[in-house]
Amino acid sequence: MLQIISPMMRIIEIPMQYAQRKFGIQRLAWIFLLPNLILFGLFAFLPVILNFVYALTGGDNVLLNARPFVGGANFDTLTACASYFDPNSCERDFFWRAIHNTILFVTLQVGFMVGFSLLTALILNRDIRARGFFRSVFFFPVLLSPVVVALIWKWILQRNGVLNAGLDAMGLETHVWLLDRTWAFAWSVFLTVWAHMGFYTLILLAGLQAIPRDVYEAALMDRASPWRAFTKITMPLLAPTMLVVLVLALIRSVQTFDEIFAFTGGGPGSATTFIIQYIYQTGFAGAPRLFGLASAASIMLAFVLVVLTGIQLWINRRNVDG
Amino acid sequence: MKKTITTTAALAALLVGGTALVPASASAQEIRFMCSSDGNECDSIEGILAGFEAANPGVDVIVDVVPYQAILENLPIQLAAGSGPDIAKVTDLGGLHEFYLDLSPYVDRDYWEESFGGTLDWYRGGPDDDGIYGMHSQLTITGAYINRTLFDQAGVEVPGPEATWDEWAEASRAVAEATGTAFPMAMDRSGHRIAGPAISYGASLFNADGEPILVDDGFTAYVQQFVDWHEDGTMARDVWAGQGGASYQDAGQEFLNGDLVYYYSGSWQVGRFDEQIGDFFDWQVVGSPCGTGGCTGMPGGAGVVGFNDTEHPEIVAAIIDYMAQQENYARLTAETRNIPAHAAVASSGVEYQDASGPAAAALNAWAAQVPSISPVAFQYQGYAGNRAMFNITVQRVTQAIVGELSVEEAMERAKTDLAEVMAETTQ
Numbered sequence: 001m002l003q004i005i006s007p008m009m010r011i012i013e014i015p016m017q018y019a020q021r022k023f024g025i026q027r028l029a030w031i032f033l034l035p036n037l038i039l040f041g042l043f044a045f046l047p048v049i050l051n052f053v054y055a056l057t058g059g060d061n062v063l064l065n066a067r068p069f070v071g072g073a074n075f076d077t078l079t080a081c082a083s084y085f086d087p088n089s090c091e092r093d094f095f096w097r098a099i100h101n102t103i104l105f106v107t108l109q110v111g112f113m114v115g116f117s118l119l120t121a122l123i124l125n126r127d128i129r130a131r132g133f134f135r136s137v138f139f140f141p142v143l144l145s146p147v148v149v150a151l152i153w154k155w156i157l158q159r160n161g162v163l164n165a166g167l168d169a170m171g172l173e174t175h176v177w178l179l180d181r182t183w184a185f186a187w188s189v190f191l192t193v194w195a196h197m198g199f200y201t202l203i204l205l206a207g208l209q210a211i212p213r214d215v216y217e218a219a220l221m222d223r224a225s226p227w228r229a230f231t232k233i234t235m236p237l238l239a240p241t242m243l244v245v246l247v248l249a250l251i252r253s254v255q256t257f258d259e260i261f262a263f264t265g266g267g268p269g270s271a272t273t274f275i276i277q278y279i280y281q282t283g284f285a286g287a288p289r290l291f292g293l294a295s296a297a298s299i300m301l302a303f304v305l306v307v308l309t310g311i312q313l314w315i316n317r318r319n320v321d322g
Numbered sequence: 323m324k325k326t327i328t329t330t331a332a333l334a335a336l337l338v339g340g341t342a343l344v345p346a347s348a349s350a351q352e353i354r355f356m357c358s359s360d361g362n363e364c365d366s367i368e369g370i371l372a373g374f375e376a377a378n379p380g381v382d383v384i385v386d387v388v389p390y391q392a393i394l395e396n397l398p399i400q401l402a403a404g405s406g407p408d409i410a411k412v413t414d415l416g417g418l419h420e421f422y423l424d425l426s427p428y429v430d431r432d433y434w435e436e437s438f439g440g441t442l443d444w445y446r447g448g449p450d451d452d453g454i455y456g457m458h459s460q461l462t463i464t465g466a467y468i469n470r471t472l473f474d475q476a477g478v479e480v481p482g483p484e485a486t487w488d489e490w491a492e493a494s495r496a497v498a499e500a501t502g503t504a505f506p507m508a509m510d511r512s513g514h515r516i517a518g519p520a521i522s523y524g525a526s527l528f529n530a531d532g533e534p535i536l537v538d539d540g541f542t543a544y545v546q547q548f549v550d551w552h553e554d555g556t557m558a559r560d561v562w563a564g565q566g567g568a569s570y571q572d573a574g575q576e577f578l579n580g581d582l583v584y585y586y587s588g589s590w591q592v593g594r595f596d597e598q599i600g601d602f603f604d605w606q607v608v609g610s611p612c613g614t615g616g617c618t619g620m621p622g623g624a625g626v627v628g629f630n631d632t633e634h635p636e637i638v639a640a641i642i643d644y645m646a647q648q649e650n651y652a653r654l655t656a657e658t659r660n661i662p663a664h665a666a667v668a669s670s671g672v673e674y675q676d677a678s679g680p681a682a683a684a685l686n687a688w689a690a691q692v693p694s695i696s697p698v699a700f701q702y703q704g705y706a707g708n709r710a711m712f713n714i715t716v717q718r719v720t721q722a723i724v725g726e727l728s729v730e731e732a733m734e735r736a737k738t739d740l741a742e743v744m745a746e747t748t749q
Contacts, residue, residue: 060747062402088727093735094717097726159560179563181724266566269724273566281567285395287417287709288747 054295060288067292074296095297097270098278105189105274106253112193113200113249114242120197121204122234135205139198149195150262154178157187178264181271188260188272195259196252200245207241208234240315247312251305275301350382351634353641356397356410358390361593363411363460366657367626367645374644381637383409401629408632409641411459413624415444416706422455423628428639429454429646437646441663444704445625456625457646458663459654463691464518464588464619465610466490467595467684469503471603472583476500480608487519487547487611491556494584501583505558507551508573509586511565513712516719518620519586520544521698522613527711528701536711536740537733540615545719545729552723558582563724568713577605588619589688593659596681605680607687610694618696621703623663661689707747714739 020028030037050064055074057067082089087096124135141149156162157177164174177183211234219229235242257276260266266273266281273281275297283294355371357364368385375381386407388396393412400406401421412418422445425434434442434454445455473480476497481489494506509515521527524540551557561573577585578598595605610619626645628638644650648666655662656675662668668689674682702708714736722732 058746062399088731176560179559181726264566265564265569267720267724268563268566269721269726270566271724271726277567284399285567287414287713288707288743289398290746 051295051298054291055299056292058292060290062289062291070292074292075300077293078296078300092293094270094273095278098273098275101185101271101273102254102256102275105185105256106250109189109192109253109256110246110249112189113197113253114246116193117197117200117204117245118242120201121208124201124205125208135202138201141195142198144195146195146258147262149191150259153187153191153194154263179268181268184264184268184271188264191263192253192256192259196249200249203245203248204238204241207238210241211237243315244312247308247315251308251312254301254305254308350380351637353381353383353409353632353634353637354407355383355385355641356388356393356407357385358388358393358411361590361658363624363654363658363660366654367411367459369657370645370650370654371641373650374641378637378640381641383641401631404631406629406631408634408638409626409628411624411626412456413622414709415456415625416446416704417709418627419445419447419455419706421629421631422453423630423632423635423638424453424455425628425639425642426452426454428636429643434646437648437651437664437666439665440700441625445627446704447706456627457642457651458623458625459645459651459660460590460623460625460658461621461661461663461692462589462623463621463661463688463695464515464586465688465691466584466586466608467577467591468494468584468606468608469577469580469582469603470606472497472501472503472580474604480606481611483609484612484617487522487613490584490608490611491551495556497583503583504581505573505576505583506556507584507586508558508561508576508582509548510573510588511562511569511571511716511720513568513715514620514622514708515586515588516544516548516715517702517712518610518618518699519548519613521618521620521696521702522610522615523547524613524615525698527698528705532701534705534707534711534740534744535737536714537737542729542733544613545722545733548719549722549729559723562716562720565720568716588622589661589685590623592681592684592688596659596678596684605684607684609687609691615698616696617694618699619691619694620699621692621695623660659685661685661692707743710743710747711740714743 019031023031053064054067056069056071057064058070058073059067061067078092078095080091081096084090084096087093087100090096120138124131124138128134144152154161158164159176163177167174175183177187215233215237216229219233224232255276256274257280260272260274261277261280264272266277279294279297279301282290282297355367357367359365364385364387371383371385375383390413393410394414397406397410397412398414398418401418406421431454438458441458441461442454442456444458446453468480470480473493478493478496478500481493485493491507497503498506509519517525517527520541523544524538525544526538526540527534527536529535548557552559552562558573558576560576561571565571572587573582573585574587574591574594576582577587578595580603589607592607599605610617626642628635628642632638645654646664648664651662651664652667652670652672654660655664655667655672659674659677659681662672672685674685677685702711705711718727718732718736718739721727721735722729727735
């Protein structure tokens with residue numbers, strides 16, 4: 001092996017020695033990083049810069065040289081509201097409807113997601129029969145494509161779907177679930193919780209299993225009730241994991257698009273239109289395609305996501321620092 | 323034209339001969355044709371173009387069959403970025419005008435003007451533009467189908483050709499009630515589809531100067547009626563209320579399942595209904611109901627266009643011109659069971675291939691609707707910004723149906739939306 005590697009090293013050695021002499025050992029690191037930097041710059045930094053350029057220009061032309069500079073007009077248009085609590089009073093009412101929907105969705109979905117994930121993790125952490133099977137069952141939806149998840153539930157909930165057939169068989173009143181704004185929203189929350197809960201359950205399960213058993217044994221010897229053990233031992237020791245789950249679920253929830261787009265198309269009306277769908281429709285599916293407005297909306301969303309990511313990083317650092 | 327192509331091909335062959343490493347296939351001039359199909363149109367086009375390829379060795383026309391959504395959403399971006407195909411079948415006829423290749427330097431203008439007349443305007447940039455940009459391959463008309471069997475079973479008389487929307491709604495409700503059918507009426511979720519009925523209710527859509535206004539008393543009156551029909555169960559709520567954004571949704575499946583009495587869609591459904599309904603039930607074309615503004619549907623359809631970024635404008639023009647020749651156009655129309663936009667093909671009649679009795683009757687019924695199309699409908703179809711108006715209509719009318727806005731609020735919003743769109747597109 002050494003016989004093969006040594007001649008190869010000698011081949012590399014010559015240009016490396018030259019590069020080191022030419023640029024110095026400090027700058028040599030940049031030479032190694034260059035290929036990665038080029039790729040990252042091309043596919044990450046450049047789109048971000050372009051996004052800002054589009055946000056500051058107007059018109060419906062995709063070519064930058066044909067787009068007039070409008071400054072902050074796109075941001076002004078999006079934020080022009082008599083009252084931010086009433087989308088009807090806003091110049092871009094669909095944007096504010098999407099914001100309102102997203103805030104309500106994130107609040108409910110993250111709450112249910114963390115709650116149910118914790119409950120499931122606690123149950124699966126106990127010594128129950130077929131524990132391995134149940135762990136797989138709860139994780140299975142995570143493996144499904146978002147479109148498959150949406151179609152499965154669409155078929156269940158449609159007018160002649162499985163749910164209505166079941167209700168009908170039991171003599172109960174059927175309902176066209178996805179034509180009702182409230183029900184469509186509620187089912188959207190349920191669907192996303194069902195689809196992603198397994199992932200967060202797995203993280204919490206790992207957190208629960210990292211809690212030393214002897215702490216519980218000591219509590220048992222002190223005759224602590226199960227509820228007291230849960231509130232005074234489990235929850236405090238699980239708190240760092242819970243925070244990570246919370247922030248991850250929050251970021252993912254804000255970014256929700258594919259499942260709901262395939263599930264309800266954002267309807268009925270705009271009842272399940274969230275911010276990402278608004279950006280997609282404004283920039284790509286509308287007529288005319290308002291790239292500037294879509295870019296401005298995505299920058300505003302990015303700002304929120306950066307804040308959420310900052311919180312996550314701060315929490316991680318605090319955990320690492322103890 | 324043929325000479326030019328042959329010369330180019332010969333030059334290409336010479337180049338290949340002198341470069342041993344270049345494969346023989348590289349000599350072919352490759353033309354990409356982006357096509358979407360709701361039936362067999364792309365297959366038929368491919369068959370016809372085989373004749374062109376045989377007559378023009380060295381030209382290779384590759385028909386890329388894509389979903390309709392790709393034509394609507396991806397093609398405009400590809401064209402703007404300069405990476406579009408050479409030819410495509412499009413439905414946003416005026417909206418993509420800036421990218422069209424003007425065929426007039428390469429084709430016989432008199433033949434095209436005589437054959438395609440008014441539809442040429444739908445592809446033009448305005449009244450001062452006399453270029454030839456597209457061959458209208460599929461003339462469509464919006465209007466209604468009924469499930470005739472349900473009418474017969476219910477013992478309800480089918481309203482006559484001059485019947486109003488109210489009369490049809492009443493008859494459809496009576497049939498649905500008598501037969502236990504799920505939905506009396508349904509209309510495709512499309513701004514194009516609702517335009518015909520709105521014009522029949524007196525909507526003018528444009529002002530005296532030809533500028534778009536969309537909302538007026540006639541338009542509002544139909545929207546109010548449409549929303550009321552959704553509230554009282556006359557219209558199938560699933561179609562319009564079941565979607566968000568401006569997404570298209572049809573009710574063809576409900577009609578096929580026999581769950582729908584009256585279906586307002588268009589002539590392009592004939593092939594599908596003929597194939598899938600069979601003798602399950604009798605169906606019939608009844609055209610567009612009447613209102614104070616007439617009994618009009620909307621014309622429309624799809625056309626074949628070349629793009630000005632192509633490296634082979636002469637060949638692209640030659641291909642489209644070949645498809646526009648009477649015998650080829652007649653073949654396309656017969657195979658795809660469409661209404662011809664070619665004057666000579668229409669006047670000489672089309673023998674629809676393998677069309678059943680009901681399908682042939684339906685196609686003739688649709689062809690008979692052409693004279694009743696309002697000039698406003700033609701103007702709307704030819705307006706380059708009509709897709710924006712269609713989208714505004716769908717979104718705002720849906721909001722009124724689901725109760726997010728009242729009809730008055732929705733119409734005010736529609737006016738504001740249109741003003742914003744006009745401001746953006748003139749920047």
